[in-house]
Structures are given as structure tokens and as C-alpha cells.
Amino acid sequence: xxxxxxxxxxxxxxxxxxxxAGCAQVTVHSEVKASGEVGELTxxxxxxxxxxGYLEExxxxxxxxxxxxxxxxxxxxxxxxxxxxxxxxxGDQVTLTLTRENFVPDGNSSINVTTKDGKITYEDTTxxxxxxxxxxxxxxxxxxxxxxxAVDYYLTMPGxxxxxxxxxxxxxxxxxxxxxxxxxxxxxxxAVSEKPTxxxxxxxxxxxxxxxxxxxxxxxxxxx
Numbered sequence: 001x002x003x004x005x006x007x008x009x010x011x012x013x014x015x016x017x018x019x020x021a022g023c024a025q026v027t028v029h030s031e032v033k034a035s036g037e038v039g040e041l042t043x044x045x046x047x048x049x050x051x052x053g054y055l056e057e058x059x060x061x062x063x064x065x066x067x068x069x070x071x072x073x074x075x076x077x078x079x080x081x082x083x084x085x086x087x088x089x090x091g092d093q094v095t096l097t098l099t100r101e102n103f104v105p106d107g108n109s110s111i112n113v114t115t116k117d118g119k120i121t122y123e124d125t126t127x128x129x130x131x132x133x134x135x136x137x138x139x140x141x142x143x144x145x146x147x148x149x150a151v152d153y154y155l156t157m158p159g160x161x162x163x164x165x166x167x168x169x170x171x172x173x174x175x176x177x178x179x180x181x182x183x184x185x186x187x188x189x190x191a192v193s194e195k196p197t198x199x200x201x202x203x204x205x206x207x208x209x210x211x212x213x214x215x216x217x218x219x220x221x222x223x224x
Contacts, residue, residue, distance in 0.1 A: 023148030024051060032122055034158040034196050036113045038103040045096045052094040071098065118195050120158060127151055127178075127187035150179040151187055159194035166191060 029042040052067070059070035068085055075083060082102050088095040105111045110126040153176040155166070165188065166174035178187045 023048060025150045026152070028124075028126075028151070028153045029156075030111075030122075030124070030154070031156045032113060032120065032158055032193075034120070036104075036115050036120060038100075038105065038111065038113065040099065040101050041103050041111075042097065042099045044098075047094055047096075049089075049092050049094055067096070115195060119162070119192050120195050121192045122155065122157065122190070124153075124189035127153075127189070150177075152177050153187075153189055155189065155191055157191055157193035159196040161191050161193045164191035165189075 024045055024047045027042075027044040027046075029040070031039045031041075033039045055067045055070075059065075059067050062070055064070040064073065068087065072080055072083065072085060079100075082100055084097075084099045086097045088097070103109075103111075105113050110124060112121075112123045114121045155174045155176075157172045157174070160172055161169050161174055164174050166176050168175045169191075172193060174191050176187065176189055
């Protein structure tokens with residue numbers, strides 16, 4: 001049976017392992033287009049070499065040659081063409097970065113983008129994890145495990161955001177900042193923006209004016 005939300009759950013499952021390891025910082029950047037497509041989605045996870053060792057052991061146990069192979073296994077070949085994955089080692093710190101371009105949510109991911117009545121709604125439940133919230137049925141224990149875990153989420157919508165549960169909203173951008181157990185148990189990302197029209201796209205009015213002048217110029221030339 002296919003795992004739910006498999007296409008963006010790769011880093012979510014990875015993050016859960018890091019919760020158990022005790023320390024990780026996740027930064028997410030998501031940019032939504034007016035079409036509802038996610039133009040660019042980037043996950044960056046900073047962790048210690050010790051935590052990375054847990055990931056290597058987990059990948060080996062599952063039959064993969066590397067952490068990269070275990071993560072990319074959740075995407076098919078065509079999807080992998082739009083994915084860039086890197087690992088950077090700096091002393092005792094390791095940074096994993098996965099960037100996905102031209103992502104169209106299709107119901108198999110934790111990200112959902114819908115358009116209705118001139119509004120675009122974005123929701124990401126990657127960091128809503130009941131399993132992490134009840135590691136052993138004790139909030140104190142799970143909180144201690146995830147005490148070093150943090151999530152910083154940055155979202156850019158195609159139009160002005162009119163509704164959101166973000167910590168801060170500025171025009172068409174929103175930010176969420178969570179740490180500790182709440183960062184990976186009940187951290188729902190939600191925002192609604194206006195669906196931009198051609199006239200509301202920055203620079204479109206100016207471009208339209210240039211085109212109008214060119215047409216007028218051609219018209220006047222032809223009349224001579």
C-alpha cells in the first residue's frame with residue numbers, strides 16, 4: 001500500500017528521525033504561482049554529524065546506499081528531474097538541501113493548493129504529526145526529545161494574503177517560526193491570497209502602456 005503524502009513526506013519522515021535524535025533545524029521556502037503550481041519548494045535541514053549518522057543507519061537498514069538514495073526513492077524518475085539535492089559538511093554540522101521546481105500538488109502530498117472564487121488557498125500539513133506528538137503517550141517525554149527541533153517556514157503567495165495562521169504576514173509573504181515539540185506535532189501551514197489578474201501583476205500596466213504606444217505609433221506611421 002502506498003504511503004500517504006509520499007511525495008513530500010521524504011523530509012517529513014527524515015525530520016521525525018531527527019526529532020528522536022534530539023536536534024535539527026528545518027527551513028522551508030515555498031513560492032506559489034497564480035496557476036496554483038508551486039514554482040519552487042526548498043527544504044533545508046541543519047543537524048549534527050551524530051544526527052546524520054542516524055540517517056545513514058536508517059537508510060542502510062532500508063536497503064539504500066546513502067541518505068540521498070533513501071530520500072529520492074520517494075520520487076519517480078520524472079519528478080527527480082525537477083529536484084536538486086545537496087549535502088554540505090562543515091565540521092560537526094551537516095546541511096541537507098532539497099529543492100523541487102514546478103511542483104503541482106496532486107493529492108499525494110502533504111501540500112494542497114486550491115483555487116476558488118478568485119482565492120488561492122495553500123495548506124501544508126508536513127509538520128502535523130500525531131506520531132511525534134505521542135512518542136510514548138507522554139508530552140513531557142516527546143517534548144524533551146524534540147527540544148532542539150525548530151521549523152522556520154517562509155511562504156510567498158501570488159497575491160496579497162487575506163487570511164492565514166502565520167506568525168507574521170506582509171503583503172504576499174508569510175512566516176511561521178516554531179520550536180520544540182509543537183514544531184513537528186501541530187504546526188499547520190495555512191494561507192489564503194487573492195488570485196492576481198493580469199492588470200494586478202507588477203509591471204503589467206507599464207508593459208501594456210508600452211504596447212499601446214507602439215500600436216499608436218504604427219497607426220500614425222501608416223496614416224502618413
